[in-house]
Amino acid sequence: MLIKNNDDGFIHPVASEITPPAAYRGRRDLLKAMAAGAAGPVLAAWASREAFAQTQRPGKLAPLPGARSGVAGAVTMEKVTDAKDATSYNNFYEFGTDKGDPAKNAHTLKTAPWSVEVEGLVKKPARYALEDLVKLSAQEERIYRLRCVEGWSMVVPWVGYSLSRLIEKVEPLGNAKFVEFVTLADPKTMPFVGSRVLDWPYVEGLRMDEAMHPLTLLSFGMYGEVLPNQNGAPVRLVVPWKYGFKSAKSLVKIRFTEREPKTAWNKAAANEYGFYSNVNPNVDHPRWSQATERRIGEDGLFAKRRKTLMFNGYEAQVAQLYAGMDLKKNY
Template sequence: MLIRNAPDLTENDVTPHEVYLQRRQFMAGGIAAGLGLAGAATAAPLAFKPSKWSTTEKRTPLDDVTSYNNFYEFGVDKDDPAKNAGRLKTQPWTIQIEGECAKPGRYNFEDILKTAPLEERIYRLRCVEGWSMVIPWIGFPLAALIGRVQPTSKAKFVSFETLMRPDQMIGQRSPYLDWPYREGLRIDEAVNPLTIMAVGLYGQTLPNQNGAPIRLVVPWKYGFKSIKSVVKIRLQETQPKTTWQMLNAREYGFYSNVNPTVDHPRWSQANERRIGEFRRRETLMFNGYGDQVAGMYRGLDLRKFY
């Protein structure tokens, strides 16, 4: 596997789905079983209610959802997370919430789960590389957690950080990204009803390779915005720095809204391939969630603020 220096690495430097499928044909038996068990060893059923926000589109098979991932903390190839994430220990888990809020503090994961009732939300996931999935996430609105800590009037943005633990997250031993992984949203994006903190999928707790035990899901943005294994949330007045923007601001903007009219500098975003389908389909503006989110960007030049 070729590991490039940080300035040359992009979200496209991963195994294509077609190559990945060919590789999996040779992984039947013990190795393939290990992939399936990487996150399933601690999986447990979750109690949740259906959500009105769900799409009715066909769900991507669980096997694809849990074995074809971007999670660079465990490696840059698609099957690296499923192979390597089993060593991650997710108990105990806390999230430090700080910055412009009245109730900052370190919150236990079990306590965070009490923030709001869990819902199943079947969302589209569109990656900047041109592939997409439909995933039944289980989570609660991020707005409920933000409301709990009582943001001040200075809270204009929300920043997030992933766990930094290179002894278990072996990808962090390589310098291709500036660890820990960082992301951010405007406060109005963070409290939009579509934005959730996911703790499960397909009725079970999150597998490690999908961001256990808790991750962000922002369905109208490209997948790298939905940061995994979150340990820190900060409410702040200024726009936060984000990992891919710091690596290459020309190719990865802060907003990262799914937009078929704004191409990546090196490939088109006009169409996508749904995992499990042969034909490509047209990419939907805001990933099909325009009715819920377009108003937040009224008057904003989306070609400049990409």
């Protein structure tokens, strides 16, 4: 998310307030049960996160079956960001505006039961319980570069599947041009919902061709485990060629529309946050340059800055989506 951190440094919660790093570091190969066609029961077993947690040591998340992605361009050979950094330096304004707030406060989020409603211009609107949403496709692990905040980037092994699988199942109508994503806004479990910083609930959106692109991911996990609360549990969007605020967390509704959705940050500051929000080093934020970045976890303020890559390094995969567009005007 393009929110300036005043000191441009890390804000980490104390160790006791975040999920133990050991819960994330184990990388899982695809379970034999999945290869044998038993994916449904396996995935349903971890979908109820809280029930699982009661049988495990405190802080341990459920293991998540996943296979290395076969989607062209999804996997990078770059070093994966340490899980302790990816799960303790977050933007999730429902739990606070400082980078360490979500890890400290998101334990109040209740992720079971959970459902996602699909509505709007589709032939088959439906409300999907989390376990049914999970079972739409086998899980794939995809290691994405993801620009998350101004000047910072990370490389995360997400686990999920292409959003296009769900879109194809609900059969959009011919006049469906955009997909709107609505996140949970529960003041009882999200202490900063109601603050004036944004118009709640948090809403994001994509053009239909962007949503159908195989790199656009509906994610249920990271680092071989289910999503931690502070990273958008139990289901979130991942759009790796756009700035992080486009990847909406804790989804409760997916709506197909004919008109471009009014998104949260665009409504809050239209001159700073456009609808497209593609990673573009040639378009400066009005208050700072976006030409370079630092990788989270690499020596903090003393790390050498990297050149920001066009479309976050996925130019070969997604540039055709914007052929003929002025990307300085359509920022």
